[in-house]
Amino acid sequence: MPGFLGAAGNALAFQADLLHEYAMHRPIPAREPERLDALRSYAILDTLPEVGLNEITDLAAQICGCPAALISFVDESRQWVKAKYGLPPDMSECPREISICQATICNNDILYVPELEKDERFNTSPLVTGDLALRFYCGAPLITPDGHALGTLCVIDFQPRELSFEQREALRRLSRQTMVHLELRRQLLARNEMLRKMESARDQALAEKAESERLLLNILPASIADELKTNARVQPRFFDSATVILIDFKGFTRLVETLEPASVVDQLDQHFSRFDEIMARHRLEKLKTIGDAYLAVAGVPEPSHSHALDTALCALEVLDHLAKLNRQREKLRLPAWKARVGINTGPVIAGVVGKHKFTYDIWGNTVNTAQRLESAAEEGRICIAESTWHHVRSRFETESRGPVEVKHRGLVNMYYLNRIKPEFADDPGGIVPNDQFWKGS
Template sequence: MDELSSQEVDRVAALALYRVLNTAPEFSYDALTELAAEICGCPVALISLMDERRAWLKSKYGLPADMVECPREITMCNTTLCSNDLIYEPDLTASERFRDLPMVTGEPFARFYCGMPLINREGFALGTLCVIGFEPLELRPSQREAVRRLAQQAMAQLELRRQLLERDELIGEVSQARAAAEAARERSEKLLKNILPESIAEELQTSGRVEPRSHEATTILFADFKAFTRLTETLDPAGLIRQLDLNFARFDEIAQSHGMETIKTVGDAFIAAGGLPVENRSHPIDACLAALQMQRFIHTSNLQREKLRLPLWELRIGVNSGPVVAGIVGQRRFTYDVWGNAVNVAQRLEEACEPGRVNISASTLHHVSRLFEIEARGSVQVKHIGAIDMYFLDRIRPDLCTDSDGVSPSDAFWRMSGIRRSAGSDNAGIRA
């Protein structure tokens, strides 16, 4: 591509920035052409913009309404476009550069022309403002200067249009950036609230840190799978992770439905706590209901696995009530965790549990004995702690449940518990 054609490509690209081609007539441009015609005493005045093939009329005075463009090569303005200044021809028939143009030799038999290029701030000529007559005409210097000034005004209107477009684009970019930042903030907040209790996440966002807290009354649920190592040897890694994720996702739903906080998963272990970070009186009952429903979910899953001759998942759950300290650990990856003897006892209860059952401590039994069928196990010696009185939690009492499995509490259950909650509420039990 030679230098001239390269300049023309750049000029057409510059014109495109104004997004003006094929737009509707506008008063600000029409006023300029009308004024140009009146000042010069000419029947026709035009503001034309030129792309690679045509002269398109943004404004016209003295021409039919349906005339909106013509080929560039037949116009006087095509020559004016390549000029840096005003072109003035009192008699076109006497002009060597214009006398052979079709507009002069034929319809509309133009005889007079005065035009000024519209030059933008980068130096590209986008079009022209011109006046045309059908008789030879002499213009005074002041009239020619008026054409020059009006062309500058037309260019100023185009520049204003471009500035408004650039402003709108900038506003759009700012709005998009703001929306993207807001979406990122919402995703961050959602993620934070997914990994931390809501009140803890809000405290962390507000103050940048979370003070450790001692909770005198909580219940810890500790669950894991017996012989998990054997399962890892019989399942492919992807299948093992999928099944473990399915189990833990369901446990998380069950815990949440009973107002418990999922604390963490460690390998095949799942830990949840009730009564924190917001204190409540129902945490021992909540943990027992959640434990029974987790066992029912695994039992139902195992029935299907048996039919397919797949290895079974044998879940053990320990539940213990007592004081803990809870807080945030980590700087780059926040973790809400709990510490204390109550957590250690819950883990030992799980280790001493039989697969498919729920093992609770005497401290939990004290709060739930009227509501559930309990099987005493006596005192069981556990490592590093000593003898612990243990009890198997079998089910909700038959007169206090709505199902044969004894995992869904009735209204009577909640009335006896002294907690204001109905069988239809979110925490009244869910189907496993």
């Protein structure tokens, strides 16, 4: 083991019983548990050499005219050397049981022993009787502001030596300077730890803020979320022209009765997630789902002159997706998911409701009529109001249904939206628009 025992090049030869007898008489500092806690708070043990402390040992040796000096700390089981002058590079520690510095930290004052061989406290120490053959020791304790001696600054010699009063006082002052250095080091470590915690807390706060904003954007349009964050409220707005789409699944109640609850939720989630992708691609804003119903709007909150066209394209893509899915389910003899779609164009009022759980929603007869259109639609078809038909008739093939009785509205002219006209379609099914579709729109 590197340490005092190997400093002279060979292990000290001593018997275990002699070491035990010597250790039995070693004093223990008062408030030892608190002293060890204080030592740990400085985080000094087993750290790399530091220039500032090495220079103190150099200065101590020169002032005292000694060949060696060291700064060391005493923990539960050892004396560990932090800085040294005139000692072998491999000397890093020795057992606490044989440490002379152990006595120094118990006295909380300079320990001056001009001739170790003649001092009955130390003349049987392996450090004196062994190969290291120490003959002189003078150590000053390193005392914290709370009065705990963490270790020592000591000078040693291999022959007896006398120090003047001034030399001993200089050693005492250097020990205090060592503690100033250690205290500044501890404060710097504490500051760095505080900064690390602050940085960690800031990163966590930023992550939580980003997550909150992400969740907010999941339920509110970006412009509405920004307004809410800036003003803590959202001003209701009137839009004189927007297009509302409502989708639901016909026979959903009977379908639910044939499926496990988990399967129902999972399949609805898959459908609505796909609807979300389609809506986003065509610039529609999803508002909410109610059971098996899916409500979205175009032209809100960002006005758009193509909102009716965008909604019609969305509806065709939704039904195309379900048609492809149902063909696969039919092969597996699984029940089909049959949707009805209602679309209406007109004025709406939009705003945010709720204080803890925000909802961006729209109101007005345009929304109510869209619901009636959806209820009046046949499964697998898109029913549009006359107001929407005027916006889309030049680019889509439609089919008149004539006046249809609507609750609380009387007779309402309705149309079925079938597909994009061939000259404006980029595919045989009339689902994907070509470049010509958007010219002049």
